[in-house]
Amino acid sequence: QVQLVESGGGLVQAGGSLRLSCTASERTFSRNGMAWFRQGPGKEREFVATISGSGDRTRYADSVKGRFTISRDNVENTEYLQMMSLKPEDMAVYYCAASSTYYCSAYGCSDQSQYLYWGQGTQVTVSS
Numbered sequence: 001q002v003q004l005v006e007s008g009g010g011l012v013q014a015g016g017s018l019r020l021s022c023t024a025s026e027r028t029f030s031r032n033g034m035a036w037f038r039q040g041p042g043k044e045r046e047f048v049a050t051i052s053g054s055g056d057r058t059r060y061a062d063s064v065k066g067r068f069t070i071s072r073d074n075v076e077n078t079e080y081l082q083m084m085s086l087k088p089e090d091m092a093v094y095y096c097a098a099s100s101t102y103y104c105s106a107y108g109c110s111d112q113s114q115y116l117y118w119g120q121g122t123q124v125t126v127s128s
Contacts, residue, residue, distance in 0.1 A: 057108055
């Protein structure tokens with residue numbers, strides 16, 4: 001089992017940057033595929049980015065491609081989401097997630113149904 005704790009959300013002006021962190025409770029985090037999802041006001045939760053267990057493969061939603069970077073430090077059991085050039089439409093609660101499947105470990109997954117472990121969410125607010 002993996003427990004995830006998120007931090008780094010806050011208020012930022014449009015065009016600014018934030019870095020979100022997600023720290024896992026156990027060293028076995030290094031085996032898990034990871035992802036970030038977000039849910040804006042009145043919207044369904046949507047995929048943002050995913051990363052394989054080793055960090056060698058990443059994928060992004062088209063809406064954030066070129067602006068967001070997902071990474072991980074398996075020594076510190078931490079996943080990051082570096083967000084740049086933030087837009088008002090990026091305002092949402094951001095959730096990190098970890099999957100226990102082999103496929104997600106090897107390649108990362110964008111389907112939220114593949115994720116068993118979730119962080120508590122951190123609010124990102126973007127002012128224009």
